[in-house]
Amino acid sequence: MKLFPQTLLRWLVLCLLSCLAGLGMASDQDVTDATPDEETSAPERARRIPVITYHHHLPQDLKMAGRYRDGSVTNSVESFREQMEWLRQNGYSSLKLEEFEALIENRADPSMEKKVLITFDDGYLTTLKFCYPILKEYGFTAVVFLITGRQPALAESRFLPEKLQYIARAQMAPASDVFEWAAHTHNLHSMKLNPSRSDLLVADDGALAEDAALSLAQLGQTRHFCFPFGQYDEQVTERLTHLGFRYFYTTGKGWAQPQQGRKIMISRLNVSPRMTLAGFARLFRDDT
Numbered sequence: 001m002k003l004f005p006q007t008l009l010r011w012l013v014l015c016l017l018s019c020l021a022g023l024g025m026a027s028d029q030d031v032t033d034a035t036p037d038e039e040t041s042a043p044e045r046a047r048r049i050p051v052i053t054y055h056h057h058l059p060q061d062l063k064m065a066g067r068y069r070d071g072s073v074t075n076s077v078e079s080f081r082e083q084m085e086w087l088r089q090n091g092y093s094s095l096k097l098e099e100f101e102a103l104i105e106n107r108a109d110p111s112m113e114k115k116v117l118i119t120f121d122d123g124y125l126t127t128l129k130f131c132y133p134i135l136k137e138y139g140f141t142a143v144v145f146l147i148t149g150r151q152p153a154l155a156e157s158r159f160l161p162e163k164l165q166y167i168a169r170a171q172m173a174p175a176s177d178v179f180e181w182a183a184h185t186h187n188l189h190s191m192k193l194n195p196s197r198s199d200l201l202v203a204d205d206g207a208l209a210e211d212a213a214l215s216l217a218q219l220g221q222t223r224h225f226c227f228p229f230g231q232y233d234e235q236v237t238e239r240l241t242h243l244g245f246r247y248f249y250t251t252g253k254g255w256a257q258p259q260q261g262r263k264i265m266i267s268r269l270n271v272s273p274r275m276t277l278a279g280f281a282r283l284f285r286d287d288t
Helices: 003-033 060-065 077-089 097-104 125-138 205-219 234-242 277-282
Strands: 051-054 056-058 074-076 115-122 142-146 179-183 224-226 247-253 264-270
Touching (some): 056 060, 056 077, 060 074, 074 077, 077 125, 077 277, 097 115, 115 125, 125 142, 142 224, 205 234
Parallel strands (some): 051 115, 051 264, 142 179, 224 247
């Protein structure tokens, strides 16, 4: 009877030592074989990316004196310069589309800091006239989503601030040191067929294919597409995917989420004309 407790105690001690040894071996093996990629899952490594968007710009005096005084998408050139200055002073650099693709698909080092994709919708002449030199001065690049059917072949002979003019086809190549060009449809950026739905959504397969072909003929090869008025549905997105597009830009507010697949849906941060510099800075908090 006295021997049994001692035997049992010895057996328990041996079992405990064996378990501890096993745990130690497993721990050593995990440390030896582990790599940073294995230790951190893809979602944890992924980084969201701020994509900011603009439309139309005028100098403050021209804006306040004309029809775009209260325009919901007409920013002042002065505020744009102030915002680009803020980006530079706060250590941001702009992304080219190839870099953006790698980041959004988790194909690049997610530790990259303070990157931003700058975008302009519609391709207004004011983007080239006023924003191009500011971007170049600060060393930034940007993407312009062109409505190619509205582009003249040659540059306008006169700038008319009261009229919406567009970047000419002849002006694209000289500005390609700063701008990359992407699709915003050719002639489907309107609501002629339905007062509440963009023509993109109601176009049949033939019309959509023709529009995409015309757009790509002027742009060259691009897989980046911006939805007119921010309107889209699963059907039109699928049809555009079959036509060669993959990266789809929406008006959904927020940072772009890293993702993979045939269709990459990209949220953006609109820079409104009424936004203060403090409001602009808040866009870059990773909790938007």
